[in-house]
Amino acid sequence: MARKKIALIGSGMIGGTLAHIAAREELGDVVLFDIAEGLPQGKALDLAESTPVYNASVSLKGANDYADIKGADVCIVTAGVARKPGMSRDDLLGINLKVMKAVGEGLKANCPDAFVICITNPLDAMVWALQQFSGFKTNKVVGMAGVLDSSRFAYFLSEKTGVSVADIHAWTLAGHGDDMVPMVRHSTVGGLPLPELVKQGWMTQADLDGIVDRTRKGGGEIVALLKTGSAYYAPAESAISMAKAYLNDQKRVLPVAAWCQGEYGLDGMYVGVPAVLGAGGAEKVVEFDLNDAERAMFAKSVTSVQGLIAACKEIDGSLA
Ligand code: A3D
Numbered sequence: 001m002a003r004k005k006i007a008l009i010g011s012g013m014i015g016g017t018l019a020h021i022a023a024r025e026e027l028g029d030v031v032l033f034d035i036a037e038g039l040p041q042g043k044a045l046d047l048a049e050s051t052p053v054y055n056a057s058v059s060l061k062g063a064n065d066y067a068d069i070k071g072a073d074v075c076i077v078t079a080g081v082a083r084k085p086g087m088s089r090d091d092l093l094g095i096n097l098k099v100m101k102a103v104g105e106g107l108k109a110n111c112p113d114a115f116v117i118c119i120t121n122p123l124d125a126m127v128w129a130l131q132q133f134s135g136f137k138t139n140k141v142v143g144m145a146g147v148l149d150s151s152r153f154a155y156f157l158s159e160k161t162g163v164s165v166a167d168i169h170a171w172t173l174a175g176h177g178d179d180m181v182p183m184v185r186h187s188t189v190g191g192l193p194l195p196e197l198v199k200q201g202w203m204t205q206a207d208l209d210g211i212v213d214r215t216r217k218g219g220g221e222i223v224a225l226l227k228t229g230s231a232y233y234a235p236a237e238s239a240i241s242m243a244k245a246y247l248n249d250q251k252r253v254l255p256v257a258a259w260c261q262g263e264y265g266l267d268g269m270y271v272g273v274p275a276v277l278g279a280g281g282a283e284k285v286v287e288f289d290l291n292d293a294e295r296a297m298f299a300k301s302v303t304s305v306q307g308l309i310a311a312c313k314e315i316d317g318s319l320a
Pocket of ligand 1: 009011013014033034036039080081082092096099119144145230232235
């Protein structure tokens with residue numbers, strides 16, 4: 001069987017980290033694409049020169065021409081601009097929408113059967129735009145945000161309780177903004193739902209509220225520390241877990257920006273929900289039962305995403 005081909009559209013901080021992990025894990029041959037000349041070639045060569053050290057039998061190539069991603073099985077899109085301190089994800093909309101148009105056309109012309117994972121912010125609107133511009137089936141285009149946000153949530157819970165991250169299942173739903181919805185009732189530490197942990201004295205309600213708030217603002221915390229850009233290690237690991245679920249038909253249930261048509265009462269839009277990821281892409285949306293408070297938070301976040309989609313349509317008239 002021929003090796004899989006992984007195309008990374010955008011070779012900046014996340015793109016380079018994705019290439020590193022994909023090579024180390026031998027997910028397939030990697031093409032790093034970027035509009036910046038030399039950047040993808042330099043990163044690809046540096047990484048290729050590391051493969052003899054850990055015996056990875058994969059090739060890495062840098063490219064400025066979409067023809068080089070021809071036939072890719074998986075495309076992970078990070079092309080565009082990242083946040084700087086003081087910026088919200090939504091401030092990136094205008095510039096990154098134009099990037100999604102170019103990327104969508106490049107994917108359509110070169111790898112129409114690929115599974116596409118979008119990471120570019122503002123995530124829920126950009127994954128929608130990318131699907132529109134590429135014309136790919138909605139199950140083959142997803143957004144990465146929930147795996148990262150849930151991983152941050154799980155890490156903070158592990159730090160507080162001292163329990164291994166391996167025994168924590170944390171979930172965040174809805175849009176990838178500060179109004180995301182960490183699912184307190186559905187997240188568990190050692191099988192115990194979080195409200196039960198509070199009852200048993202593992203943490204106070206104030207501790208739990210603080211963790212929820214820190215999770216919501218987790219991206220901004222990293223931006224404020226780095227000062228030059230946004231998070232890249234955890235985002236890259238998160239997208240790789242999604243790529244592996246597709247490539248190995250793992251049928252993992254992961255929180256991703258998936259197309260909802262009917263699920264969660266939505267009428268055709270991308271938003272963060274748990275979905276089964278396998279060889280069919282996003283194969284099925286998993287519906288959590290939401291109580292009134294959770295439904296209200298979910299609806300608020302959905303309204304923000306709808307506002308961003310309306311803004312995209314205003315900027316680019318070709319988006320119906
Ligand atoms: P950065 O290191 O700036 O890399 C972006 C790369 O995109 C640069 O190398 C650019 O040259 C390249 N680029 C710009 N325009 C194009 C184009 N038209 N075609 C191809 N390449 C282009 O950013 P990064 O890697 O840190 O972040 C990438 C994106 O991910 C940003 O939009 C971030 O906001 C976003 N991000 C999302 C999350 C989520 O959880 C959703 C987390 C962290 C970052």
